[in-house]
Amino acid sequence: MYQYTEFDKSFVRSRAAQFRGQLERWQDGRLSEDEFRPLRLQNGWYVQRHAPMLRVAVPYGELSSAQLRVLARIAREYDEPEAEVYRLASEAQRKLGTLRLPTHYAHFTTRTNVQFNWIPLAKAADVMDLLASVDMHGIQTSGNCIRNISCDERAGVAPDEIADPRPFAEIMRQWTTLHPEFAFLPRKFKIAITGATEDRAATGWHDVGLHLLKNDAGELGFRVAVGGGMGRTPVIATVLREFLPWDQIMNYIEAIVRVYNRYGRRDNKYKARIKILVKAEGQRYIDDVEEEFRQIVELDGGPHTIAQAELDRVSASFVPPQLKRRDAPDSAAIAGMLNARAAEHPLFGRWLARNVAPHRDPALRIVTLSFKRLLQSPGDASGDQLDLVAGLAERFSAGEARVTHTQNLVLPWVHADDLFALWEAARDVGLASANVHLLTDMIACPGGDFCALANARSLPVAQAITERYQDLDELDDLGEIDLHISGCINSCGHHHSGHIGILGVDKDGEEWYQVTLGGSDGSSASGAAQPGRVIGPSFSAEQVPDVIEAILSTYRDMRESAGRREAFIDTLRRVGPEPFKAAANGVRASVEAAA
Structure with a gap:
């Protein structure tokens, strides 16, 4: 993991102290609400439907056990609103049928940040001091700037990796932080980087998507794509350069942003994203x-060219950790041991197949801890769970965990012969669900239960679907399905990229849901990134689980089973959306007929 320098530490601490002063001036009336608003946003503090929300930056998704414990403390001690605020919020949600409004929870986002939904602003400065004590902050998690840069959660450990993207992400983090060219863009700006052949960072859906690769001469560079995004207008990023030498990437991003700054619309926030300009x-x-890039390099001398010495300096922080030495592993012996354990413990066998991935070191594995289970909303983690993960990370993964794009946590440094012990420990604390990439491993935004922008609630719909699909045999039979849920068109739940997408919409003040089919985030299992297609008029919340069941029943009926069983997305692409649309609309027709 990258270790902050003394300058980094001092900067984060001074920023926290600065925010404390701003908060105090707002509290005693020396700063108006309008004056304080941009200051809190610059530190990750929003005001949502019922209470403030804090977004904490987690660069490239990496968390140390010490950071996990501080996040756990914040969840337990600070993520609790004033009693009157919670009472009013609870009454409003009970009227809508929500079972609970969890406090003392953190929430993992699709861009690998962490959010808290209930911290009173009066306690905000204390929370920022706690974060700074472990080199964390909320800088560039809000506002019209270059946001926290995200990566593949398997960066540096994946067997299919061409080059580790984390050093580049860290160099860019340092470069973009408070850079005046990037501080007041027309709209927010998101960058994702992957260094693997498998795109686990959904780069095609970002304002800038960077893919490390090597050309025919063996030289390292980036494929640069610009203008991706979801929201009201889903667009896949356009490739500007098939190959750009790695040392020129920041000069090229400067050119991208300068042109965006020059021509991007500031008169209409719905048309201000770079995707609109590129399209x-x-x-x-x-x-x-x-042309801008040419001038930066030829006339300005390429001021942001990355020197090899700088890349080496930063890369030195990303060397593998010093793991406990063990005897040289015998692959056949380990495989035999794991197979024997799986035969003895079928649930371990399922977990091994679903939640454990190969590592570039044959002696190690990458393990996903699933936070998707009954009575727990996708992406939520209680303070106690965060503490437990910190302990698992220290015991099994060199004190490191990573947030995934799909709102789980990964342990990237697990010895293969520790897998059974890890499974037992994770099972005992409820984090061993063997459902990674299956239907219940869904992505969902907080939705209308928390967010002031949402048109409808996401979490009750997610819960209803999860309740219906608890049979592991059935989930395995359905195979890999990406189900994504957003509470509004802003698409924080990435519904556009789901094989099945669910979007909350407002119809005359009531919550309804559109269903899309055929989306992809760009991974090899899903094919090239593309948005899903709406399959008809919207459905009520009560109808959505039946609609999902009708779609999946149609898949079972139409899939090809000769040889390898055909995946849902492959069946959908082979037969087209019409049979699935007819099945979904049949649910509505049955309800109307019964009425």
């Missing part, structure tokens, strides 16, 4: 970026 201007935008 509208097409080749003209690409030509302008190339």
